[in-house]
Amino acid sequence: MIKSEIKKLPGSQIEISVSVSWDEWEKYIELAAKDYSKEIKIQGFRAGKAPRDMVEKKVGTGALMDAAAQRVVQGTYPKVVTEQKIDAIGKPQAEIVKLAEGNDLEYKVVTSVIPEAKLKPWKKEIAKVNKEYEKKTAEVTKEEVEKEIEEIAKSRVQHVDVEREAQDGDNVILDFEVKKDGVPIENGTSKNHPMILGRGVFIPGFEEQVVGMKAGEIKDFELTFPKDYHAKNLAGIACLFTVTLNKVQERKTPDVSDEFARSLGKFKDLEDMRKNVTEGMEEEKKHELKEKRRGALIDALVENLEVEIPHVLVHEELHKMIGEFEMQLQGMNITFEQYLIQIKKTVDEIEKEWEPQAIKRVKAALALEELAKEQEIEIPAEEVEAEMNKALAQYKQIKDIEKNIDLARLYNYVKGMMQNEKVLEMMENVK
The missing domain is CATH 3.30.70.1050 (Trigger factor ribosome-binding domain)
Structure with missing residues (x-):
């Protein structure tokens, strides 16, 4: 017993x-x-x-x-x-x-x-948020459209070889070797390395030495690494740099014209491009406005939430946030450890900084869950399974995927997402 x-x-x-x-x-x-x-x-x-x-x-x-x-x-x-x-x-x-x-x-x-959560009367605050956002529009000004088109033109910049001295704004292709006490340092050699002068990507003084060089020129110069340089063995150390300049290229931005619009392969002329860009920017603004509105609705709901949050939930949320951030860094070919070195912080320091946001996220999840209970919002199992199947159908080898995925965990995740969507839709209609 x-x-x-x-x-x-x-x-x-x-x-x-x-x-x-x-x-x-x-x-x-x-x-x-x-x-x-x-x-x-x-x-x-x-x-x-x-x-x-x-x-x-x-x-x-x-x-x-x-x-x-x-x-x-x-x-x-x-x-x-x-x-x-x-x-x-x-x-x-x-x-x-x-x-x-x-x-x-x-x-x-x-x-x-x-934790046991309790919602105080919330409709008045939610209605106030809705009223405020109903006044806002997703209009796009002509100036914003022209600026966006200019940015598109800049992204199509052309690199044209020139026979002159390198100057700020140029794209240069160079070889370099870095030596400390006559010995090449680890990862201190590169061939055909592209660089846009004036952006300050290298250590202070490097790009200034390249300015004025011509293609085919070789130059030796000494520079001291910054005292706060991430590689501790080089911090504050003077090294010899040998640079061979292979190419000097002027960066030319195409003129905004009918010809440029047609070159993108999507538009008949510049006016057609303006129309398309305007529509795209309006859709983007609508999406941003919707997300901001939902954020404000959740904030208003959380203000009416009475709850005592256990530290374990905050810790789990921090772990989740770090995992999400690691995924973002992977897209930039940077590890979380490398990121910490760059910003000179520890995991504990990051967690301390992010803790208020983690608490906010936990409260938001609890508030939405409590409101779903209060309003008796439930998602039928067949709807959840249908949404799960859509997600799994994106993969060709579904059988292999099912072996590697925790289907129960995926079910709960999808159910939670669908439930939150219904709760938010309900909140958006409160007058």
């Missing part, structure tokens, strides 16, 4: 007191003995075959009972959580309270739980 009692603690934690009868936990002693017999050598017996009394004599009664108690907790705690319908989160902390052969075993577990 298993008995349990729950006591609420501060910080959305609970203490669960569990009592396991002797006839229920006696079997765990045999299981613990079997585990030990696999790990230790007992003369005359194969691994895992030694009887309990021989194992107990070898490891000691205390060690065997402790191992059995740990097995009891592992075997009974999940049952208690299920039967008591506890929304446990994080890593539970267990403590054995009473352990004696022939008697009931007692233990306590302290665990964080999904």
Whole structure:
């Protein structure tokens, strides 16, 4: 028999007191003995075959009972959580309270739980946000359109070889080698390296030395790495740079004209391009306005949320945020560790900086979940499964994908996204 009692603690934690009868936990002693017999050598017996009394004599009664108690907790705690319908989160902390052969075993577990959230009256604040955003429009000015077209032209810049000295704004192709005390440094050599002068990509002084050089020219010069340079072995160190300038290219931006518009392959003329760009910018503004409105609605809802957030939820959210950021960095071919070196910060410092945002995200999730309960917004299982299948259908090898994806986790994720969408749509219609 298993008995349990729950006591609420501060910080959305609970203490669960569990009592396991002797006839229920006696079997765990045999299981613990079997585990030990696999790990230790007992003369005359194969691994895992030694009887309990021989194992107990070898490891000691205390060690065997402790191992059995740990097995009891592992075997009974999940049952208690299920039967008591506890929304446990994080890593539970267990403590054995009473352990004696022939008697009931007692233990306590302290665990964080999904916090109890309560929404105060919220409709007035939500209606106020909607009224404010209904006044805003997604209009695009002529000036904004012309600026966007100019940016498109700049992105189609052409590099034209020129026979003159390099100057700021030019694109140059060069070879360089860096030596410290006459020895090439690690990763200090590059061939046909492209660089736009004046952007300050290299250490201070490097680009200034290249300005004035001509194609085919070789130049030696000494520079000192900044004291705060990310490679500590070079910080504040003077090195010799040898640069060979292979090409000097002038960057020419095409004129904005009918010909330029047609060269993009999408437009009949410049006027057609203006129309297309205007429509695209309007759609983008509508999307931005919608996202800002939804952000304001969530902020207003969170203001009316009463909740005590456990630290474990904040920690999990921070871990998720770092994971999302790592994905962004991968697109730029940078690791999170390299990023930390560049900004000269530790993971702990980043987590401290991001904690307010993590708390905000946790509160937003809890507020939306609570509002869904209040408004009885539910997503039918068949709708969730249909959306899941759409996601899985994007992959050709669905069978292999299903082997590698936690489908239960994906189901909960998709369900949560769909539920939040319905909640937000409902909020947008509050007058």
